[in-house]
Amino acid sequence: MAANPLNCSQEELDAVFLKNKNIWSNLGVYENISRSMAVNGKGLAGVLPFLVDLIQQAPWANLGLPQLREAVVTTLQVKKCNDTDLPDRAWVNQRVERVVTLLTHVRRLLVPFRYEQCIAKCSSADKGKLEYLVSLIDQKYIEPGASESGQSASTKRQLTSHPSDVSIASDGFPAVLRSPNLKEAAQSSEVHKAAKLAEMCSGAEGDDLLLKLGLSVMKKPAAKAETMGVVLKKPAFEKRIRCDLPRALQTKGGILKMTFATGQSYIHFKDVRGASTFLLGRSAKASPKHVDEIWCIAQKLSKLRHDSGKSMKDAALKMKTW
Numbered sequence: 001m002a003a004n005p006l007n008c009s010q011e012e013l014d015a016v017f018l019k020n021k022n023i024w025s026n027l028g029v030y031e032n033i034s035r036s037m038a039v040n041g042k043g044l045a046g047v048l049p050f051l052v053d054l055i056q057q058a059p060w061a062n063l064g065l066p067q068l069r070e071a072v073v074t075t076l077q078v079k080k081c082n083d084t085d086l087p088d089r090a091w092v093n094q095r096v097e098r099v100v101t102l103l104t105h106v107r108r109l110l111v112p113f114r115y116e117q118c119i120a121k122c123s124s125a126d127k128g129k130l131e132y133l134v135s136l137i138d139q140k141y142i143e144p145g146a147s148e149s150g151q152s153a154s155t156k157r158q159l160t161s162h163p164s165d166v167s168i169a170s171d172g173f174p175a176v177l178r179s180p181n182l183k184e185a186a187q188s189s190e191v192h193k194a195a196k197l198a199e200m201c202s203g204a205e206g207d208d209l210l211l212k213l214g215l216s217v218m219k220k221p222a223a224k225a226e227t228m229g230v231v232l233k234k235p236a237f238e239k240r241i242r243c244d245l246p247r248a249l250q251t252k253g254g255i256l257k258m259t260f261a262t263g264q265s266y267i268h269f270k271d272v273r274g275a276s277t278f279l280l281g282r283s284a285k286a287s288p289k290h291v292d293e294i295w296c297i298a299q300k301l302s303k304l305r306h307d308s309g310k311s312m313k314d315a316a317l318k319m320k321t322w
Helices: 010-019 041-046 048-057 065-079 088-108 112-119 124-135 182-200 203-212 290-301 309-319
Strands: 225-227 230-232 248-250 254-260 264-271 276-283
Touching: 010 048, 010 065, 010 264, 010 276, 041 048, 041 088, 041 124, 048 088, 048 124, 065 088, 065 309, 112 124, 248 290, 254 290, 264 290, 264 309, 276 290, 276 309, 290 309
Parallel strands: none
Antiparallel strands: 225 230, 248 254, 254 264, 264 276
16 A cells, blocks of 8 residues: 555544444454454445445545544544443544554455455355445555555665775775764754654644754655556645634633644644643635634634633534534
8 A cells, every 4th residue: 555544634534433433333243353364354344334434535545543543532522432341542542453454454455366365255245345345445546565565665675785895985095994974974863853753743743843852844755656657655744824823822721723734724722731632623625714714713712711622622513613
């Protein structure tokens, strides 16, 4: 598949989980199947409506843990669907792990011999469901050999060249005996550190973390892979919209932090204890006025006295008009 999980609209992903909560909260056969086990065709067919809605939002069938966790948490807060003895935190992690297993097995069906092994034990009705499911995956995201191994062809280890024993440096000495340039090494380490952080962080919180460490906000160059005539790019920071709107509002119980990006706009709430909670998002695909809509809700939220992320999120969900 793609080198890394790609992002989709968080708002639309939340809607998929809210709609299908009765399916993913109890996945039947797939409650006891691990990623390393063989694909269970009957089990996938049994949760087909959820998988269809999920892949229609993410046709690469590979989502990151933060987005999946946010969707489960949002559903839990709205529907109170944890009917087990597990604490909510443990239950959320369990559900995310189950969905990741489902998507892993769906992608495995793209390998011809794995698909044949799977449908050999399926009824004709289940075969038709699996065939339809596989047809929803957009083939342009597939890299040769990546479906089976789970690793992008572009991420395979590459041998690096080294100076030969007889190559001569500019000072006339053999290059292999030349002392390393400590200044260049330090700069290289700093760049690597910043690029690594940029890869792990996203949005305004990632920018703040880099600035606190004294590093400029950097983007790691997107790795390109020529696959079936399509160049895939690794997601980087969202491109911010330049506007005069404030990016933070003080409330009685904390701080509202807004992000206005070309793809979507969203709000986080940071309480007095420093805990951050995602409140609401609006994608550009859903509305070209997403910036104004998010800003309008942020202004209303700033007048509330809520001091917890949960209460603030409940208020935000009630305020949205879409």
